[in-house]
Amino acid sequence: MLAFIIQRIFQSVVVLLLVGLVAFSMFRFVGDPIDNMLGQERTGADIERLRTQLGLDQPFPVQYAKFLTNAAQGNFGVSYRQGRPVSDILAERAPATLELAAVSGLFAMVLGVALGVFTAIRRDGFTSNAIMTVSLIGVSLPTFLIGILLIYLFSVELGWLPSFGRGETVQVGGWTTGFLTASGLKALILPAITLGLYQMTLIMRLVRSEMLEVLRADYIRFARARGLRDRSVYFRHALKNTLVPVITVTGLQLGAIIAFAIITETVFQWPGVGLLFINAIQFVDIPVMAAYLMLISVMFVGINLIVDLLYFAIDPRLRVDRVEAKA
């Protein structure tokens, strides 16, 4: 098990290096940060001086190597736009995104699994069919449109929920949280639904189809023939057997929730890292963009590692295979 984890961490480092390389080579085409940093009245000398100062005159491999050495020490450089260390800016912005992602991920998972199980058990019921039809909307409507529709309905027409921002936040240690105030919680609802709706419908449809598959299995018939209660048949025997594919997809989607928070954060002016990234792109703020992409890839890699470990926890057959493979 330990060997497996070490092996995976080694693989993760390779993945991160590649992500960094791809990201870095793309930044060269985004634009020239110097244009934005210096005002209208600049001289050729100013430009050259700043370019040297930022190290942008050096060849690409040198820039990349320098970035890596610094990043390995936790130093992501200084934002071109804000003139502050990128790590400070990220630490300031990350709580907003992580809280939003956690709430929408939870929303997607809990509701997705519950509705998936429900629609599989009552496969021909009216409610199930209604849920399945409505879920098509969740799958097919783009996120920004859902966000705008929700804002229109709940903020503009009904006036129940705020349309932008995080509401009041409380500082707990180095972490700003919106969980502890009423307005912070209210501000979370719309963006969390917007961000998690697609994932929720995806998980629901996946759970449903996996459940329908498993419910046909012999061991489910046998469980019924043994006179077990429906609750036990559905949740103890059936649901557990659907979890491996469900966890795979859920894990990836959780990463996607964090990564694609960009759109939701833009629609709701949510002060998280996604919004930071969009602003960074507009300004060609290379240190911020690089740090953001590295952060996202670390999260993806981490989530995948957790997913792989969960497989072992769920399915005993995998544990055996690994032992045998080593022997």
Added chain:
Amino acid sequence: MTPPILSVRDLVVEIPTRNALLRPVDRVSFDIAAGEILGVVGESGAGKSMTGNAVIGLLDRPAHIASGEIWLKDKRIDGLKGEGLRKVRGKGIGMVFQDPLTSLNPLLPIGEQISETILEHLPVSKSEAEARALAALEEVGIPAAKARMGSYPHEFSGGMRQRVVIALALCAEPDLVIADEPTTALDVSVQAQIIALLKRLCRDRGTAVMLVTHDMGVIAETADRVAVMYAGRLAELGPVRDVLTAASHPYTAGLMGSTPLASKGLARLNQIPGSMPRLGALPTGCAFHPRCPKTQEKCRVDPAPPMQGRAACWYPMTVEEIA
């Protein structure tokens, strides 16, 4: 004679399809007494498994019991739903399925699967249920049962898994066990062991057994009485010795003629010409008449008669024909 454990009366199972109403089980009646093993034989699609599933209420929609009665001891169990049905399953009737590789939940230790079944049906504590689960595993001959309680199904061979399945079917002390092709998926060398085990356990407890199979050898070795099914109907029903040695229905006679026997030496096996008709395309009259060597005009026109003696046939085999 003691009243039967299971009594099936004129059972009809129907499957409505877009084109026609199919009857995979048509007016089937039989009894099984305590401690008795009834073998149910027939070709694939003859309605054997469908009958077993109907008894335990496991018919998949749209198949359903259209008419007839099923009695378990003094309780009518056809048409039971929800809690009533759940209490009959496991406690009243245990079931053993064909494929032991797929009938156990791969993610739960076998000990847990047995004790959850016991806890569901018997008024015992958790530790008592575990003790009984262990005893059940020992009884079906799992070596080092105590150590294997926490093992998962994939850690057992096919034969061992079928032993676990049998332990599961019997652990809540049912009055009747329906074994649906319990040895078909197993190695030949293991089949005999499993059959012997099932036979011994049910004898000891006085459990009635409905043994569904297409293996005449298994029937000959195990069953007390045998029911032969053809195209959803009972063709013949009688004590196993009589049916095997002196078949009364021409179909049974044909089946026996096509079974290899060591005593027959290397003689060529007989075949029954043709194949069993599909349910949607049953011939008029007796369903067997196109393949029957004894067909007469009456067989083509009139449906087969109700059981007369052992067979449901207008012209059962005579003594001379058998010899």
